[in-house]
Amino acid sequence: MSEKRVKKAAVAISAVAALAAESEAAGVDAVADLIAKVRDKDDKVRAKALLSAGKIGAPAVKPLAAVMSDEDFEVARAARRGLWKIVRYVGRPGAAREKRPVVPELLGLLGENQPAAVRREVVWMLSEIGGGRCVGPVAALLSNKELREDARMVLQRLPGKRSLAALKRALKAVPQEFKINIAQSLRARGVEVPGLPCQKLVPTRKTSLKPAG
Amino acid sequence: MSKQSKMNRRQFLASVGAAISAPYIIPSGVLAAPGRPGANDRVAVALIGSGGRGTGLMNGMMRSKIGDQADCAAVCDVDEKRLARAATYQAKWSKKTVTPYRDYRYVLQRKDIDAVVIATPDHWHAVQTVHAAECGKHIYVEKPACCTIEEGQAMAAAGRKNKVAIQVGSQGRSQPEAYLLHRYLVNGNIGHISKVWCFHYNSPADNNPVPDSDPPPELDWDMWLGPLRWRPYNRKYLPGTFRWVLESGGGQIRDRGAHVMSCAMWWMGADGTGPVTIEATGTSPTKGLWDAAVTMHVTYTFKNPDWVLIWDQHTGNAPPAEERKKGEARIVRPGYGAVYHGTKGTFTHWGGDGGTWAERKVREWAPPAGAKDVYKSPGHMEDWFKGIKTGAKTVMNIDAAVGVANLCVLGNLSFILGRKLRWDQAKKEIVGDAEARRLMSRPQRHPYHL
Numbered sequence: 079m080s081e082k083r084v085k086k087a088a089v090a091i092s093a094v095a096a097l098a099a100e101s102e103a104a105g106v107d108a109v110a111d112l113i114a115k116v117r118d119k120d121d122k123v124r125a126k127a128l129l130s131a132g133k134i135g136a137p138a139v140k141p142l143a144a145v146m147s148d149e150d151f152e153v154a155r156a157a158r159r160g161l162w163k164i165v166r167y168v169g170r171p172g173a174a175r176e177k178r179p180v181v182p183e184l185l186g187l188l189g190e191n192q193p194a195a196v197r198r199e200v201v202w203m204l205s206e207i208g209g210g211r212c213v214g215p216v217a218a219l220l221s222n223k224e225l226r227e228d229a230r231m232v233l234q235r236l237p238g239k240r241s242l243a244a245l246k247r248a249l250k251a252v253p254q255e256f257k258i259n260i261a262q263s264l265r266a267r268g269v270e271v272p273g274l275p276c277q278k279l280v281p282t283r284k285t286s287l288k289p290a291g
Numbered sequence: 292m293s294k295q296s297k298m299n300r301r302q303f304l305a306s307v308g309a310a311i312s313a314p315y316i317i318p319s320g321v322l323a324a325p326g327r328p329g330a331n332d333r334v335a336v337a338l339i340g341s342g343g344r345g346t347g348l349m350n351g352m353m354r355s356k357i358g359d360q361a362d363c364a365a366v367c368d369v370d371e372k373r374l375a376r377a378a379t380y381q382a383k384w385s386k387k388t389v390t391p392y393r394d395y396r397y398v399l400q401r402k403d404i405d406a407v408v409i410a411t412p413d414h415w416h417a418v419q420t421v422h423a424a425e426c427g428k429h430i431y432v433e434k435p436a437c438c439t440i441e442e443g444q445a446m447a448a449a450g451r452k453n454k455v456a457i458q459v460g461s462q463g464r465s466q467p468e469a470y471l472l473h474r475y476l477v478n479g480n481i482g483h484i485s486k487v488w489c490f491h492y493n494s495p496a497d498n499n500p501v502p503d504s505d506p507p508p509e510l511d512w513d514m515w516l517g518p519l520r521w522r523p524y525n526r527k528y529l530p531g532t533f534r535w536v537l538e539s540g541g542g543q544i545r546d547r548g549a550h551v552m553s554c555a556m557w558w559m560g561a562d563g564t565g566p567v568t569i570e571a572t573g574t575s576p577t578k579g580l581w582d583a584a585v586t587m588h589v590t591y592t593f594k595n596p597d598w599v600l601i602w603d604q605h606t607g608n609a610p611p612a613e614e615r616k617k618g619e620a621r622i623v624r625p626g627y628g629a630v631y632h633g634t635k636g637t638f639t640h641w642g643g644d645g646g647t648w649a650e651r652k653v654r655e656w657a658p659p660a661g662a663k664d665v666y667k668s669p670g671h672m673e674d675w676f677k678g679i680k681t682g683a684k685t686v687m688n689i690d691a692a693v694g695v696a697n698l699c700v701l702g703n704l705s706f707i708l709g710r711k712l713r714w715d716q717a718k719k720e721i722v723g724d725a726e727a728r729r730l731m732s733r734p735q736r737h738p739y740h741l
Contacts, residue, residue: 155580167709169725170708198520258737258738
């Protein structure tokens with residue numbers, strides 16, 4: 079490479095780096111601005127802020143998730159809706175590059191360090207935009223009594239062989255009382271499950287009220 | 292209370308201010324078929340979901356021409372207080388003992404029950420309809436039929452397979468003035484119609500949000516949620532207000548769109564067809580539990596024939612001025628209806644549900660000799676009973692109702708996702724949008740599934 083070309087390349091690299099730094103700074107500013115507005119006491123300010131959440135994307139995922147546990151339930155609700163805005167925005171056709179960094183951010187919120195309410199919401203977000211790499215972390219929730227039904231439904235929705243295989247594995251691994259739930263998902267995916275008859279028409283909830291008339 | 296001391300039907304009707312109507316005639320040749328009561332048989336009906344709407348439907352049934360052919364055999368509700376009230380209330384007119392149930396599946400197990408009226412929140416409609424059909428019950432289910440594309444397909448398939456009469460509660464099709472409007476339209480009075488503009492006022496916002504809490508002791512919250520994913524109780528979900536939550540109701544586009552767009556699809560001869568594109572815009576509530584669009588504009592584009600259906604929910608376009616009929620009650624909801632735009636003019640109707648009002652020129656139009664006539668429903672409940680007893684297709688049959696509900700579902704999906712959707716009516720699926728396609732179905736909680 080000639081010296082002239084090296085100089086040109088160096089200029090280009092520093093320009094890209096400067097742009098990246100600027101963009102990162104802008105991104106940080108945008109996230110901080112979004113979070114500040116989502117925490118605002120005025121519902122109109124919160125609602126307006128949510129409109130920009132989709133475009134901010136991945137950097138806003140964890141900060142918004144943190145606000146989902148805010149003691150002001152309306153602020154927490156706004157944060158949750160902001161997170162959904164991101165999911166729906168990056169799930170649009172042709173937005174694979176924007177979706178790619180969002181999915182691992184969401185997966186990072188499935189851990190036990192997060193409140194159950196956050197994990198439950200996030201697993202449903204993954205049901206809409208998640209792919210094969212989500213199957214393992216979602217299937218891991220099947221061992222959590224509080225979240226396993228949501229995880230089971232999300233595995234049912236996640237397309238592809240990996241989620242189906244996870245459900246088949248789960249049928250063997252989950253406790254006896256939950257096998258019937260897994261069987262329901264397998265049937266919905268077109269798999270026959272002998273020995274675990276469908277329970278949908280079996281009544282279970284009794285009333286103590288007496289007939290009238 | 293002994294049967295002798297019970298209020299008879301006439302006394303009961305008088306007590307609720309209803310008029311006694313003439314007997315409904317079924318052809319004498321109609322005999323009972325397996326699973327189908329004969330012309331002179333009484334139909335044992337169970338009410339599933341005994342809130343205001345369910346009670347209203349049962350009142351409507353007993354006041355109607357088929358009131359003398361029906362008994363209420365059971366009521367079902369997940370709210371014990373409401374259930375107790377409903378059992379006592381229905382027992383006043385029914386010749387049968389009314390058994391209360393919390394779990395509708397006990398109703399479905401009873402061989403002596405012929406039919407069910409389902410008036411539960413929207414998220415239960417499909418599951419309960421499919422289960423009832425599988426148990427051989429005839430079904431009247433409130434609109435909109437389904438919450439997802441998959442649910443609609445399952446409902447239609449269950450109806451076909453089990454040969455039960457299903458009537459969906461878009462009762463605008465059975466209104467006297469709906470008949471006049473339909474007849475006026477098919478006789479070409481406004482020419483080729485290229486646009487139907489449905490207008491409606493906004494969905495309400497929850498301006499006094501409350502935090503989640505424990506459910507009241509009389510409510511089985513788990514059963515209320517049914518197929519929906521679990522979430523904590525919040526008193527803003529019910530009663531009735533489930534309508535303003537996207538997952539359980541879906542806002543005005545579903546609550547009233549399922550009426551006014553039902554009329555449009557029928558009168559346009561578009562049952563069985565569907566749009567090729569759906570594009571929605573709108574505004575969300577700024578606070579509270581309810582998340583259905585407050586204002587909304589949806590454009591449905593149909594091809595072959597080409598026409599456009601618009602759902603316009605309070606986006607600033609003024610609804611047509613209200614017409615009042617001489618000596619008659621004023622239009623109950625003048626901010627709701629549709630304007631049909633044809634090559635030779637327009638016509639307007641207000642309402643589209645149990646109250647459907649036609650523009651004066653339509654009411655006054657006298658059909659010339661040789662004019663086309665259209666089906667005149669004897670009444671929505673009566674039409675359902677005709678389906679039960681004769682096997683005739685109901686005016687708001689499940690296939691037509693699913694087609695209308697799909698419009699509502701797709702409009703909301705486009706709004707939620709913030710983008711235009713493309714629809715393949717032949718395959719009944721969204722095309723070219725993987726995320727939207729996932730939302731054509733919604734996994735359901737065990738054991739409340741299709």
